[in-house]
Amino acid sequence: MGNSIAFSRDGRHLASGSSEHHIRIHEIIDRSVQLCGRYGDHADQVRSLCFSHGGDVLASGSLDTGIRIWDFANGNLKPVQVLEGHTDTVFCLAFSPDDEYLASGGLDNTLRLWRRTNDGYMPVQVLSEHSSWVNDVVFHPNGQILFSCGSDNVIRVWELDENRFVERQAIKAHSAWVNALAVSADGTILASGGSDSCVRIWHEVNGIWREKTTLRGYAEGVFSLAFDPQGRYLATGSKDHWVKIWERVDEDFSLENTLSGHTQCVFSLAFEPHGQMLATESSDRQIKIWPVRQG
DSSP states (O other), rough: OOEEEETTTSEEEEEEEEETTTTEEEEOOOTTEEEEEEOOOOOOOOEEEEEEETSSSSEEEEEOEEEEEEEEETTEEEEEEEEEOOOOOOOEEEEESSSEEEEETTSOOOEEEEEEEEEEEOOOEOOHHHOOOOEEEETTTTSSSEEEEETTTEEEEEEEEEEEEEEEEEEEOOSSSSEEEEEEETEEEEEEEETTTTEEEEEEEEEEEEEEEEOOOOOSEEEEEEOOTTTEEEEEETTOEEEEEEEEEEEEEEEEEEEEOOOSEEEEEOEEEEEEEEEETTTTSEEEEEEEEOO
């Protein structure tokens, strides 16, 4: 359901949301997390965070229904813009690969698109096809495709057509809520995690996204997903407290490792930009940093 932790593009800092209405900026030193700044501009819990691909902008979404745009430099945040339009919690945020668009989704059942201008990000489109909460949103690496998922158990595929996103496919993806999405760096694989305690792997065949395989072994729902920057590993977090690392070879996945340490639902995951570390956040109020085996 979106991500409330995010690495800066250089991997030196980790941003996290909090129930105290703050954004916390942490410095990563020897795989430990050290708080170096706290920024409060929201009126309620910060539920979603996303750095721009350029690395100089952070977007935050909150239970206060607002989106804040921040300038980011050297571990410091400066508020620059407030985006208003959602009428309930903003659950998820994603920048397009060129940072031209910001997508947001939330508990008001809408997916909203904001476009970069000389005056900041401006609203350009509201997509209301989901019949329930919009839980996650991700852009395809080509920047032309947008994926969203929701508590209506559906993944929707949108394509950019003359500066408007048009729905191309609606997938009845899971038998319960679809909580999380992730796209591999090469754009060939889409992963979805659901409250039906599984991860489904999708690939594109003649312009249509079809299920390739299902990853099982979860006692409860899957709430967070992330591919590493190279697309070799898929990390999953679930309500059963586990973090699983799946290794990808072509379009096949095998369980590489299961990480224990959290005591409640793991609802956020983020790989650092070089793929050497994985950050996880849980309802147990703990952020953990894990090494990722490469080689």
